[in-house]
Amino acid sequence: QEHLVESGGGLVQAGGSLRLSCAASGRTITRSMGWFRQAPGKERLFVGGISWSGSYTDYADSVKGRFTISKDNNKNTMYLQMNNLKPEDTAVYYCAARFGGGVAVIASEYDTWGQGTQVTVSS
Secondary structure, eight states, X not given: OOOEEEEOOEEXXXXXXXXXXXXXOTTGGGSEEEEEEEOTTSOOEEEEEEOTTSSOEEEOTTTTTTEEEEEEXXXXXXXXXXXXXXXXXXXXXXXXXXXSSSOOXXXXXXXXXXXXXXXXXXX
Protein backbone atom coordinates (compact mmCIF):
# COMPACT_ATOMS: atom_id res chain seq x y z
CA GLN A 1 0.00 0.00 0.00
CA GLU A 2 1.37 3.38 -0.96
CA HIS A 3 1.77 6.01 1.72
CA LEU A 4 3.41 9.38 2.38
CA VAL A 5 5.15 10.68 5.50
CA GLU A 6 5.92 14.37 6.04
CA SER A 7 8.66 15.72 8.29
CA GLY A 8 10.56 18.93 8.94
CA GLY A 9 7.87 21.10 10.45
CA GLY A 10 8.46 23.23 13.52
CA LEU A 11 8.47 26.68 15.03
CA VAL A 12 10.34 29.45 13.24
CA GLN A 13 10.44 33.23 13.45
CA ALA A 14 9.10 35.40 10.66
CA GLY A 15 11.70 35.74 7.92
CA GLY A 16 13.17 32.34 8.66
CA SER A 17 13.27 29.15 6.60
CA LEU A 18 12.20 25.55 6.86
CA ARG A 19 12.48 22.57 4.55
CA LEU A 20 9.72 19.99 4.62
CA SER A 21 10.26 16.47 3.34
CA CYS A 22 7.71 13.98 2.07
CA ALA A 23 8.94 10.39 2.01
CA ALA A 24 7.02 8.18 -0.39
CA SER A 25 6.64 4.44 -0.51
CA GLY A 26 6.47 2.26 -3.58
CA ARG A 27 6.14 4.07 -6.88
CA THR A 28 4.27 7.04 -5.39
CA ILE A 29 7.20 9.37 -5.96
CA THR A 30 6.90 8.84 -9.70
CA ARG A 31 3.43 10.39 -9.72
CA SER A 32 2.46 14.05 -9.81
CA MET A 33 2.56 15.40 -6.28
CA GLY A 34 1.56 18.45 -4.34
CA TRP A 35 1.74 20.33 -1.07
CA PHE A 36 -1.35 21.66 0.67
CA ARG A 37 -1.84 23.48 3.96
CA GLN A 38 -4.67 23.87 6.37
CA ALA A 39 -4.99 26.47 9.09
CA PRO A 40 -7.37 25.95 12.03
CA GLY A 41 -10.97 26.41 10.98
CA LYS A 42 -10.07 26.87 7.33
CA GLU A 43 -10.15 24.71 4.23
CA ARG A 44 -7.18 22.82 2.88
CA LEU A 45 -5.46 24.99 0.28
CA PHE A 46 -3.02 24.32 -2.55
CA VAL A 47 0.53 25.48 -1.89
CA GLY A 48 2.33 24.03 -4.88
CA GLY A 49 2.81 20.95 -7.01
CA ILE A 50 5.30 19.13 -9.18
CA SER A 51 4.78 16.94 -12.22
CA TRP A 52 5.68 13.26 -12.24
CA SER A 53 8.94 13.99 -14.09
CA GLY A 54 9.84 16.92 -11.88
CA SER A 55 10.13 19.18 -14.89
CA TYR A 56 7.09 21.33 -14.12
CA THR A 57 6.07 23.12 -10.94
CA ASP A 58 3.22 25.40 -10.01
CA TYR A 59 2.64 27.53 -6.93
CA ALA A 60 -0.10 29.45 -5.21
CA ASP A 61 0.31 33.19 -5.63
CA SER A 62 0.77 33.60 -1.89
CA VAL A 63 4.01 31.59 -1.90
CA LYS A 64 5.51 32.34 -5.31
CA GLY A 65 9.09 33.50 -5.02
CA ARG A 66 9.37 32.19 -1.44
CA PHE A 67 8.66 28.45 -1.68
CA THR A 68 10.31 25.89 -3.96
CA ILE A 69 9.22 22.31 -4.61
CA SER A 70 11.59 19.62 -5.78
CA LYS A 71 11.77 15.87 -5.70
CA ASP A 72 14.41 13.20 -5.84
CA ASN A 73 12.97 10.05 -7.35
CA ASN A 74 16.07 8.07 -6.38
CA LYS A 75 15.47 8.94 -2.72
CA ASN A 76 11.68 8.62 -2.99
CA THR A 77 11.36 12.07 -1.43
CA MET A 78 9.69 15.36 -2.30
CA TYR A 79 10.76 18.61 -0.68
CA LEU A 80 9.23 21.98 0.08
CA GLN A 81 11.82 24.68 0.72
CA MET A 82 10.15 27.60 2.47
CA ASN A 83 11.99 30.91 2.76
CA ASN A 84 11.01 34.30 4.15
CA LEU A 85 8.24 32.70 6.18
CA LYS A 86 5.36 34.83 7.39
CA PRO A 87 2.92 34.33 10.29
CA GLU A 88 0.17 33.67 7.75
CA ASP A 89 2.09 30.60 6.58
CA THR A 90 1.24 28.93 9.88
CA ALA A 91 -0.69 25.73 9.16
CA VAL A 92 -0.51 21.98 8.99
CA TYR A 93 1.24 21.07 5.76
CA TYR A 94 0.28 17.95 3.83
CA CYS A 95 1.86 16.24 0.87
CA ALA A 96 -0.24 14.35 -1.62
CA ALA A 97 0.04 12.30 -4.79
CA ARG A 98 -2.28 11.81 -7.74
CA PHE A 99 -2.58 9.78 -10.90
CA GLY A 100 -2.37 11.78 -14.08
CA GLY A 101 0.51 13.73 -15.49
CA GLY A 102 -0.30 17.26 -14.44
CA VAL A 103 -0.33 19.35 -11.31
CA ALA A 104 -3.78 19.82 -9.81
CA VAL A 105 -4.75 22.64 -7.46
CA ILE A 106 -7.84 20.95 -6.03
CA ALA A 107 -7.40 18.63 -3.08
CA SER A 108 -10.00 16.14 -4.33
CA GLU A 109 -7.79 15.40 -7.35
CA TYR A 110 -5.27 13.69 -5.05
CA ASP A 111 -5.80 10.16 -3.81
CA THR A 112 -2.88 9.59 -1.42
CA TRP A 113 -2.14 11.86 1.55
CA GLY A 114 0.36 12.11 4.35
CA GLN A 115 -0.57 12.74 7.98
CA GLY A 116 0.64 16.35 7.96
CA THR A 117 3.34 18.32 9.74
CA GLN A 118 2.80 21.51 11.75
CA VAL A 119 4.52 24.72 10.71
CA THR A 120 4.25 27.67 13.09
CA VAL A 121 5.69 31.07 12.22
CA SER A 122 5.96 33.59 15.05
CA SER A 123 5.94 37.33 14.48
